[in-house]
Amino acid sequence: MDLPVIEPPIFPRWVWIEEITYSHIPIATLITALMTVAPVFEYIGYKKNDPRYDRLARSFINFSLILFSPGAALGTGIPMWIMGTYPEFWSRWSNLFFWPLIAQFGFFIGEVVFLFFLYYLTWDRFQAKKRLHIFFGCVAAIFGLLVQIVWDALGSYMLTPGAVALPGVDEPVAWSAQAFFNPSFPFLFSHRFFGNISYVMLLTGGVFAIRSLWIKDTEERGYYNFVARLTFTIGFFAFFAMPFIGWGYAGVIKEHAPVAFHAIMGGHVSPNFMVKMSFKSLSGISLASSHPVDSRRAHDLAPGLHLSAGWFSALFVAGCQKNIHPGADPAMVHVCSRHRGICRLSDRRFCAGAQQKSLYRVQGDCQTRGY
Amino acid sequence: MNPKHIEFPVLGAKWFIGFTALSHTAVASLAIGFAFIVTIAQIIGYLDKDRSYDLLAKRIQLFHVCIYNIGTIVAIGLVFGLSGLYPQFWSQLFVHQFWTLILEEFLFFLLATTLTFHYFFWDHLWGHKKLHIFLGALLTPLFLLQFYLINGIGGFMLTPGFQEGQASLSQGILGWDKQAFYNPSFLMLTLHRTFANISYGGFVVAGLCGAMLFRPNSGAIKACYEKGGHLSFAVAFIALLSLPIVGYFYSYVLKYEANEAFVNLMWGKGDVIAGGIDWWWIKHLCVAGMLGMTLTYFWHEDTADSRFSMPLVMIVTIGLFYLIFYMSMGMIMTWKFFWIMLAFALIGGLLARHLVSFHKGSPRALYVLVGIISFLTVMLGGYVREASRPRFVNRIAHYDKIYTPAERAPYLMVDVDPRTIPPPPEAIEKPSLAVQLIRQKCIGCHTLERVRNYRLDNWELIVDQMRAYGLKLATTEAEIIITHLREKQPY
Known part of the structure; x- marks a missing residue:
């Protein structure tokens, strides 16, 4: 007896895993970001005695709750698919990270209890105890971020395992600080944190802006104009942090996962990366040029600064492309093409081993292993 | 181990x-x-x-x-x-x-x-x-x-x-x-x-x-x-x-x-x-x-x-x-x-x-x-x-023997054609054809307990009745089953 893998129909296994994961990520990031900013807006509203912030925070939480159950259900599908299609990998991976997974379960419970029962359901009842209510919101957000931290650590380990190899199925390690706090973890987390805020704030800003066009009631229209500007501005600033963190992230990947780095920069996934960066530069330019110019608004930037920021983003992206792309290394490309995905366990361990070796030695190592 | x-x-x-x-x-x-x-x-x-x-x-x-x-x-x-x-x-x-x-x-x-x-x-x-x-x-x-x-x-x-x-x-x-x-x-x-x-x-x-x-x-x-x-x-x-x-x-x-x-x-x-x-x-x-x-x-x-x-x-x-x-x-x-x-x-x-x-x-x-x-x-x-419920499977049973045999390790976690993976070692003795047929065919409509509780020996008639009820069974398969049941062999 053994555990042969399940071969799903139509697409290969990795496509199924990828699609189920991608269906979960946009929802999960939306919820985490909305949960993070909602108590902040509520606090500002409380301090400024401005009900618009309170209304905005509440609408964020309401929307999070609508998305929460479907998002959680999709999230449950990820381990289930991996267990069936990559049972060996899952066994070994959960052997290494058993306690983080259990801790994540506890954080998730905490998130739901605080978000649903102590934050959402008590919104009206705790009007007189606003500080306590905001505190509950903050705790819910912290739990949400802790869940994200766990998954980012576990996810980043798959890219940059450092010196920690995945244990065997009969080696129940259960916890490894070195694996958890692996080289790319802080970069992945900070990149995702700002990415979430940026994505969600810009998205909601757009939704509010469209909504304001449809509403005829002047007061309502004023509210939607206000929240559109507010969220747009926050999204803009969060967006601005991304290339800096991304640059550091790329540096870590270059050092600790050279095969993956080459795959991104010149290998089989480089077209995806180029498309992404093109979108990013276009977004930066659009953001800078379309940001509402109204000097009476305290949170508006000067138009010159908008344009400078946008152009700087674009130049930064172009500069990064030129500087960090190492140029074609036929031997390395050959290795990459043989490994195809860079997303398999063997490659990751191989990348970890590459940390203190030259690229050619990596190739030799690869050949020695019979890949 | x-x-x-x-x-x-x-x-x-x-x-x-x-x-x-x-x-x-x-x-x-x-x-x-x-x-x-x-x-x-x-x-x-x-x-x-x-x-x-x-x-x-x-x-x-x-x-x-x-x-x-x-x-x-x-x-x-x-x-x-x-x-x-x-x-x-x-x-x-x-x-x-x-x-x-x-x-x-x-x-x-x-x-x-x-x-x-x-x-x-x-x-x-x-x-x-x-x-x-x-x-x-x-x-x-x-x-x-x-x-x-x-x-x-x-x-x-x-x-x-x-x-x-x-x-x-x-x-x-x-x-x-x-x-x-x-x-x-x-x-x-x-x-x-x-x-x-x-x-x-x-x-x-x-x-x-x-x-x-x-x-x-x-x-x-x-x-x-x-x-x-x-x-x-x-x-x-x-x-x-x-x-x-x-x-x-x-x-x-x-x-x-x-x-x-x-x-x-x-x-x-x-x-x-x-x-x-x-x-x-x-x-x-x-x-x-x-x-x-x-x-x-x-x-x-x-x-x-x-x-x-x-x-x-x-x-x-x-x-x-x-x-x-x-x-x-x-x-x-x-x-x-x-x-x-x-x-x-x-x-x-x-x-x-x-x-x-x-x-x-x-x-x-x-x-x-x-x-x-x-x-x-x-x-x-x-x-x-x-x-x-008695324990279903031991917590880590057979890991060292069958779960990760050394000869199969290169195939684990690699996108290979599953047909190229060598067959796993036999974990249990495969039952005889007669036993397999009885288990597969009879259980389609009733439990094996019912077969065991049947006291008479007219298995030919019973099997013919089952086929008349709609059981898909080839004549050779029917003969194998009847012989096994007549000999009162375990199944």
Whole structure:
């Protein structure tokens, strides 16, 4: 007896895993970001005695709750698919990270209890105890971020395992600080944190802006104009942090996962990366040029600064492309093409081993292993 | 090689899984009952043009949305716990029934979305009430379908069915195994859980309504909770009545298909006894007490809405029926069982009467008490069922021998054509062709127990009859089966 893998129909296994994961990520990031900013807006509203912030925070939480159950259900599908299609990998991976997974379960419970029962359901009842209510919101957000931290650590380990190899199925390690706090973890987390805020704030800003066009009631229209500007501005600033963190992230990947780095920069996934960066530069330019110019608004930037920021983003992206792309290394490309995905366990361990070796030695190592 | 495994501190692996599984059961079992009662309340509210039923349905659904996520997350914790603490068992079971679990996961997503939309778009769909009720009504069959899938796997763990299921598991059936899914106890487990979930959900809703009636409310809100209590208590009571009967047949199946579990339950052995207490008995005491309380409630209930009350003759008939039922149980088991159950039913009835009169005719305290007892009953039922079951697979069995043999290691986690993977070593001796045919063909319509119990020797006639009934069997296969059965060889 053994555990042969399940071969799903139509697409290969990795496509199924990828699609189920991608269906979960946009929802999960939306919820985490909305949960993070909602108590902040509520606090500002409380301090400024401005009900618009309170209304905005509440609408964020309401929307999070609508998305929460479907998002959680999709999230449950990820381990289930991996267990069936990559049972060996899952066994070994959960052997290494058993306690983080259990801790994540506890954080998730905490998130739901605080978000649903102590934050959402008590919104009206705790009007007189606003500080306590905001505190509950903050705790819910912290739990949400802790869940994200766990998954980012576990996810980043798959890219940059450092010196920690995945244990065997009969080696129940259960916890490894070195694996958890692996080289790319802080970069992945900070990149995702700002990415979430940026994505969600810009998205909601757009939704509010469209909504304001449809509403005829002047007061309502004023509210939607206000929240559109507010969220747009926050999204803009969060967006601005991304290339800096991304640059550091790329540096870590270059050092600790050279095969993956080459795959991104010149290998089989480089077209995806180029498309992404093109979108990013276009977004930066659009953001800078379309940001509402109204000097009476305290949170508006000067138009010159908008344009400078946008152009700087674009130049930064172009500069990064030129500087960090190492140029074609036929031997390395050959290795990459043989490994195809860079997303398999063997490659990751191989990348970890590459940390203190030259690229050619990596190739030799690869050949020695019979890949 | 002595394989190591992860230890869970303080609780230990077994109790951690048990605790997590029961926490999930406590919440997940509410789903069907909640969805069912929400739909009924919405329909009544729509037909009667009574807003209070709609308000009640909305409040139940809000509570449902909130606890649903708790159930989801505890289920995720259970999955992580099992994969870390019982990796061999979990991986085997997962690969064995992968498509069942994936379908269950798909339903999970569908349910989460439908439930969320049903609650959060309540007011938006006010002008499309029929559509909204239909959306809510979809939840009950979807929840039922989802938990039927889980029952197939849960039932298999208790009654794999004369080793056929176990054999198919160890032979590495991938993704879907009909024989294992429709195992001997699947039907009884499903029936028992269906009615139990409706009953449990109904009593919990009544309990929540009762708790809300303790709070100072306006007249309209109070009326809403009173109606909710009557409605859900009546629904729960009707579902409760079926449970001892279904439970009897369930135990009958266990007697033949999982004898060790049956003995553990009936004689109080193994983990069924914990802390010196027989928890199976405690569960039955709860059921008897609930029967006494609910019958007394309907006897004395004076509700304006006659739809949720019962004529006295019906209550007496039900009471007599269950008296006879428990007497026959006493004859089968022990008279001690009968007398103690009768005593608890009477105590329950007296307590119900006292609570109603103490609260000046309001059954609010009774609702709360029965809600709590129904919760305990579900927990104890889940616990004793799992505790009675002999251990399915050792925590890390055969890892060193078959799970990661060195010659197969290069193929693990690599996208290779599965046909190129060398065949796994034989884990068990393959049964003879005759045995395989008997197991595969006969079990399509009846259990092998029925074949074993047949005393005559006219197998040729019997096999011909089966073929006439529609059994697809080649003549050579029929001859092999007949010869094997005539020689009274084991199968």
